[in-house]
Amino acid sequence: xxxxxxxxxxxxxxxxxxxxxxxxxxxxxxxxxxxxxxxxxxxxxxxxxxxxxxxxxxxxxxxxxxxxxxxxxxxxxxxxxxxxxxxxxxxxxxxxxxxxxxxxxxxxxxxxxxxxxxxxxxxxxxxxxxxxxxxxxxxxxxxxxxxxxxxxxxxxxxxxxxxxxxxxxxxxxxxxxxxxxxxxxxxxxxxxxxxxxxxxxxxxxxxxxxxxxxxxxxxxxxxxxxxxxxxxxxxxxxxxxxxxxxxxxxxxxxxxxxxxxxxxxxxxxxxxxxxxxxxxxxxxxxxxxxxxxxxxxxxxxxxxxxxxxxxxxxxxxxxxxxxxxxxxxxxxxxxxxxxxxxxxxxxxxxxxxxxxxxxxxxxxxxxxxxxxxxxxxxxxxxxxxxxxxxxxxxxxxxxxxxxxxxxxxxxxxxxxxxxxxxxxxxxxxxxxxxxxxxxxxxxxxxxxxxxxxxxxxxxxxxxxxxxxxxxxxxxxxxxxxxxxxxxxxxxxxxxxxxxxxxxxxxxxxxxxxxxxxxxxxxxxxxxxxxxxxxxxxxxxxxxxxxxxxxxxxxxxxxxxxxxxxxxxxxxxxxxxxxxxxxxxxxxxxxxxxxxxxxxxxxxxxxxxxxxxxxxxxxxxxxxxxxxxxxxxxx
Numbered sequence: 167x168x169x170x171x172x173x174x175x176x177x178x179x180x181x182x183x184x185x186x187x188x189x190x191x192x193x194x195x196x197x198x199x200x201x202x203x204x205x206x207x208x209x210x211x212x213x214x215x216x217x218x219x220x221x222x223x224x225x226x227x228x229x230x231x232x233x234x235x236x237x238x239x240x241x242x243x244x245x246x247x248x249x250x251x252x253x254x255x256x257x258x259x260x261x262x263x264x265x266x267x268x269x270x271x272x273x274x275x276x277x278x279x280x281x282x283x284x285x286x287x288x289x290x291x292x293x294x295x296x297x298x299x300x301x302x303x304x305x306x307x308x309x310x311x312x313x314x315x316x317x318x319x320x321x322x323x324x325x326x327x328x329x330x331x332x333x334x335x336x337x338x339x340x341x342x343x344x345x346x347x348x349x350x351x352x353x354x355x356x357x358x359x360x361x362x363x364x365x366x367x368x369x370x371x372x373x374x375x376x377x378x379x380x381x382x383x384x385x386x387x388x389x390x391x392x393x394x395x396x397x398x399x400x401x402x403x404x405x406x407x408x409x410x411x412x413x414x415x416x417x418x419x420x421x422x423x424x425x426x427x428x429x430x431x432x433x434x435x436x437x438x439x440x441x442x443x444x445x446x447x448x449x450x451x452x453x454x455x456x457x458x459x460x461x462x463x464x465x466x467x468x469x470x471x472x473x474x475x476x477x478x479x480x481x482x483x484x485x486x487x488x489x490x491x492x493x494x495x496x497x498x499x500x501x502x503x504x505x506x507x508x509x510x511x512x513x514x515x516x517x518x519x520x521x522x523x524x525x526x527x528x529x530x531x532x533x534x535x536x537x538x539x540x541x542x543x544x545x546x547x548x549x550x551x552x553x554x555x556x557x558x559x560x561x562x563x564x565x566x567x568x569x570x571x572x573x574x575x576x577x578x579x580x581x582x583x584x585x586x587x588x589x590x591x592x593x594x595x596x597x598x599x600x601x602x603x604x605x606x607x608x609x610x611x612x613x614x615x616x617x618x619x620x621x622x623x624x625x626x627x628x629x630x631x632x633x634x635x636x637x638x639x640x641x642x643x644x645x646x647x648x649x650x651x652x653x654x655x656x657x658x659x660x661x662x663x664x665x666x667x668x669x670x671x672x673x674x675x676x677x678x679x680x681x682x683x684x685x686x687x688x689x690x691x692x693x694x695x696x697x698x699x700x701x702x703x704x705x706x707x708x709x710x711x712x713x714x715x716x717x718x719x720x721x722x723x724x725x726x727x728x729x730x731x732x733x734x735x736x737x738x739x740x741x742x743x744x745x746x747x748x749x750x751x752x753x754x755x756x757x758x759x760x761x762x763x764x765x766x767x768x769x770x771x772x773x774x775x776x777x778x779x780x781x782x783x784x785x786x787x788x789x790x791x792x793x794x795x796x797x798x799x800x
Contacts, residue, residue, distance in 0.1 A: 167188065167234065167235040167623045167624055167654045168186055168208070168232060168233070168234055168235075168291075168292065168623070168624045168654060168656070169185065169186065169233045169234065169235060169254065170183065170184065170185045170186065170232075170233045171183070171184045171186070171204070171207065171208060171211070171230070171231070171232050171233075172184075172229070172230070172231040172232075173204070173207045173229070173230050173231075174227075174228060174229040174230075175221055175222040175225035175227060175228040175229065176203070176206075176207050176210070176220060176221070176222065176228045176229075176230055176261070177203045177206065177207075177220055177222065178200060178203060178222065178717065178719065179200070179203060179207070179222065179719070180222065180716075180718075182204075182719075182721065184204065184672070184721060186654065186656065186670065187654075187669060187670040188650075188654055188669065189647075189650035189651070189654065189655065189669030189670070190646055190647050190649075190650035190655045190657065190667060190668050190669045190670070191654070191655065191656045191657070191668065191669065191670045191671075191672065192657050192658075192659055192664065192665050192667075192668035192670070192671050192672065193656070193657070193658045193659070193672045193673075193674055193721075194658075194659060194660070194665050194671070194672070194673055194674070194732060194736060195673055195674035195675050196675065196676070197660070198676070199674045199675055199676050199719060200674055200676065200719040201658045201674045202628055202629075202658060203719075204674075204721075205294065205626055205628050205656070205658065206220075207230045208230070208232060208292065208294070208626065209294055210230050210259050210261075211230040211231065211232040211257050211258070211259045212232070212257060212259075212284060212285075212287070212288040212291060212292060213259070213272060213281055213284035213285045213288055214288075214294075216261065216270070218267060218268050219268075220261060220268070221261050221263050221268060225263070226262070226263045226264075227260065227261065227262055227263065228260070228261035229258065229259070229260050229261070230258070230259045230261075231256065231257070231258045231259075232256070232257045232258075233254045233255070233256055234254060234255040234256075234257070234291055234623070234624075235254065235255070235623060236251060236252070236253060236254055236255055237623065239290055240255050240287075240290060240291075243286070243287055243290060244274070244275070247274075247279070247283060249274055249275055249277045249279075250275055250277075251275070252275055255274070255275065255291075256273075256274070256275055256276075257272070257273075257274055257284070257287070257291075258272065258273040258274075259271075259272050260272075260273075272284045274287065289622070290622065291622065291623060291624060292622065292623075292624045292625070292626060293613075293622050293624075293625050293626065294626040294628070295609050295610070295625070295626065295627045295628065295630060304595065304596055304598075306580055306581055306582060307576075309566075309581040309582065309583050309596075310576060310577075310579065310580075310581040312612065312616055313539060313542055313543060313546060313566055313581050314539070314542075315616050316542055316545070316546050316615060316616055317538055317539065317541075317542035320538060321535070321538050321539070321542065324531070324534055324535045324538055325535060325576060325577065327531045327534075327535075328528070328531045328532055328535050328573075328575065328576065328577050329575045329576070331524070331527045331528040331530075331531040331532075332528055332573065332574060332575040333575070334524045334527070334528075335521075335524040335525055335527070335528040335573075337524075338517070338520045338521045338523075338524040338525075339521060339524075341517050341520070341521075342514075342517045342518060342520075342521045345514055345517050346514070349514060352507055355507060356504060356507050356508065359500050359503055359504045359507070360504065362486070362496070362500055363497065363500040363501065363504070365482070366482070366486065366493060366496065366497035366500070367497065369478065369479070369482055371479075371482070371490065371493060371494045371497060372494075374489070374490050374491040374494060375490075376475075376479060376490060377476060377479050377480070377483075377490055380472050380475055380476050380479075381476065383472055384469065384472045384473060384476065387464070387465055387468060387469040387472065388469065390462055390463065390464040390465075391464065393459075393462055394459050394462050397455050397456070397458050397459030397462065398456075398459050400452075400455045401452050401455050401456045401459065404448050404449075404451055404452035404455065405448070405449060405452025405453070405456070406452070412452075413448050414445060414448050414449050414452060417441060417444055417445040417448060418445060420441050421438065421441050421442055421445055424437060424438040424441055425438060528573055529573065529578075532573050532577050532578035532579075533578075535577045535578075535579070536568065536570075536577065536578065536579050539568050539577070539579055539581070540568055542566075543565075543566035543567075543568055543581075546566050546615060547564055547565060547566055549615050550564055550611055550612060550615055551564055553611035553612075553614050553615060553645070554607070554608065554611045556637075556638065556641030556644075556645075557607045557610070557611060557634075557638055557641055557642060557645075558607075558634060558635070558637075558638040559587065559604065559607060559608070559611075561587075561588065561589050562585065562586065562587050563585070563586040563593060564583070564584070564585055564586075565583075565584040565593055566581065566582075566583055566584075567581065567582040567583070567584050568580075568581060569582065582595055583595070583596040584596065585599050585604075585608070586599070587599065587604055596608070607630065607642070610627065610630060610642065610645055610646070610649075611645065613625060613649055614645050614648055614649060617648065617649055617651070617652040617653065622653065623653060623654055624653065624654045624655075624656065625649060625653050625654070625655050625656070626655075626656045626657075627646065627655070627656070627657045627658070628657075628658045629658050629659065629660065630642060630657070630659075631643075631659055631660070631661045631664055632660070634661075636663060639661040639663040639664060640663045642661070642663075642664060643661070643663045643664040643666070643667040643756075644667070644759060644763075646664065646667065647667045647759065647760060647763060648763060650669060651763065651764070660736065661736070662733045662736040662737040662749065662752055663752065665729075665732070665733060665736060666729075666733055666749075666752035666753050666755070666756040667756045667759065667760070669760075670723065671723070671724045671729050671732070672721055672722065672723055672724070673721070673722045673724050673728070673732055674719060674720075674721050675719065675720055675722075676717055676718070676719050677717070677718045677719070677720060678715060678716070678717050678718070679715070679716055679717075679718050726753070729749075729753065730746060730749045730750055730753060731746070731749070732749075733748075733749035733752055733753065734746050734748065734749040737749060737752075
């Protein structure tokens with residue numbers, strides 16, 4: 167539901183604020199007063215195409231801001247696009263004029279969005295029906311959604327079954343295609359893993375420090391001769407040297423001298439103990455170094471083995487490392503990887519069986535949905551033809567064609583609405599055969615059929631009643647009011663029969679203001695204020711040829727008396743007694759029709775308290791926002 171619309175510097179509009187109510191909202195006024203500009207602004211706020219010169223003359227920036235009711239459907243959309251959900255949904259379109267031309271940007275709740283995003287949101291908010299704006303009627307996807315919506319809960323549930331089956335089928339298809347695509351790679355990978363596992367297994371890798379250990383052994387074997395000679399030199403220096411006194415001999419002499427000295431001075435005992443200990447350690451070191459030298463042998467074969475092993479281990483590190491620990495870890499992991507590639511549950515045959523099973527499930531689900539659509543199509547054809555008769559289309563032929571197509575998440579059917587407006591003409595796709603007026607009336611009748619299932623909150627009709635007779639105009643009025651029981655409806659009209667049915671009636675008028683006619687401006691302001699419940703603060707302006715002269719469009723919300731005068735103007739072009747009486751009669755008939763329609767609607771809903779509460783809540787919310795907007799303006 168659209169709560170309010172704020173417009174600045176758009177076409178002729180200088181600044182305008184419009185607050186709408188629930189049910190049927192009607193805009194009336196003379197031709198060219200600017201009624202359709204408001205609808206163009208709403209269309210622009212929701213990403214619609216705008217001409218390059220739409221920004222008001224003299225301004226470098228235009229803004230349109232639309233406030234909508236927040237619904238669960240909208241919250242889901244915002245969550246999907248990672249946009250915060252506030253109390254209201256606020257859509258803003260900025261139009262910027264520069265040297266290179268006009269550019270625009272759109273925001274949703276303050277977040278910049280692209281054209282595709284705002285257009286996808288638009289489909290959840292508003293449907294605008296005007297001459298040249300019924301393109302969606304010709305779209306097969308839209309027609310399919312309308313048919314399923316008309317079919318009711320059974321269709322929606324079966325579509326969900328189809329969507330789940332399609333998702334599973336897609337998963338099975340991708341798995342099979344991937345396996346077929348990578349089967350050769352899988353076999354090659356298995357061969358590679360097997361070779362690697364065998365190579366690592368034959369290397370008998372157990373110790374991550376094996377290379378360091380082998381390097382130390384190789385150094386010892388490579389220098390065995392030097393080590394033997396050096397160990398003998400150390401032995402001589404420590405223990406026994408034929409040409410010079412050894413360390414042990416010198417320590418022995420010192421020990422003997424100290425023993426004699428201790429006899430005279432016991433305090434030297436500690437020094438004697440240290441020398442005795444050093445002598446014992448030197449003698450032990452001499453014996454060990456001698457044993458080391460005698461046992462040290464050169465072993466060329468062992469040295470070759472070590473060097474071969476080191477080369478093997480380093481090669482494995484280069485291939486599977488970089489360290490020996492990494493190669494050992496890979497050796498332990500290869501078997502698990504081979505098991506995964508050889509898993510029988512992922513075999514090509516198993517995937518083909520799963521693909522076939524999911525395909526059969528999808529085809530079965532689609533067939534059931536097709537049967538439901540055929541049944542719903544017949545009911546829609548009968549119902550729609552009944553709704554079209556009062557709209558001067560009693561000779562029309564209509565068929566909701568259901569043809570086969572490739573299965574998708576929405577089924578295996580292509581829905582095509584076929585229409586023959588005139589007797590003797592063949593049925594043709596709707597977009598190719600209906601005129602603009604016929605398309606508008608067709609959509610109005612269709613929306614009546616779908617009113618209880620359509621998720622769009624606001625429907626806009628721009629002069630849908632142009633060129634119709636009084637009988638057809640009355641039928642259009644009644645259908646618009648019927649739509650208003652389930653949706654918010656905004657309608658531009660010149661028909662008093664349609665305007666009389668409104669729940670909220672706005673009057674749009676132009677006024678030229680400037681220095682030369684300020685008194686006229688004041689008189690018009692006073693008459694507008696007297697004739698309206700609340701004068702809107704906004705104005706539509708255009709720079710005129712004369713200096714300081716502008717054309718202003720004022721919008722007023724009409725009370726009962728003002729509505730009577732407006733209907734008299736629409737009906738007779740003057741406000742004499744006869745026209746006033748006719749207008750009073752229209753309002754009385756409209757009140758009676760609305761009362762009867764409300765009663766019938768309540769009975770058809772079987773006293774559904776939730777539905778009644780929803781309508782009441784919307785009305786209260788609208789009233790609250792109107793009050794808030796009025797306070798802000800004042």
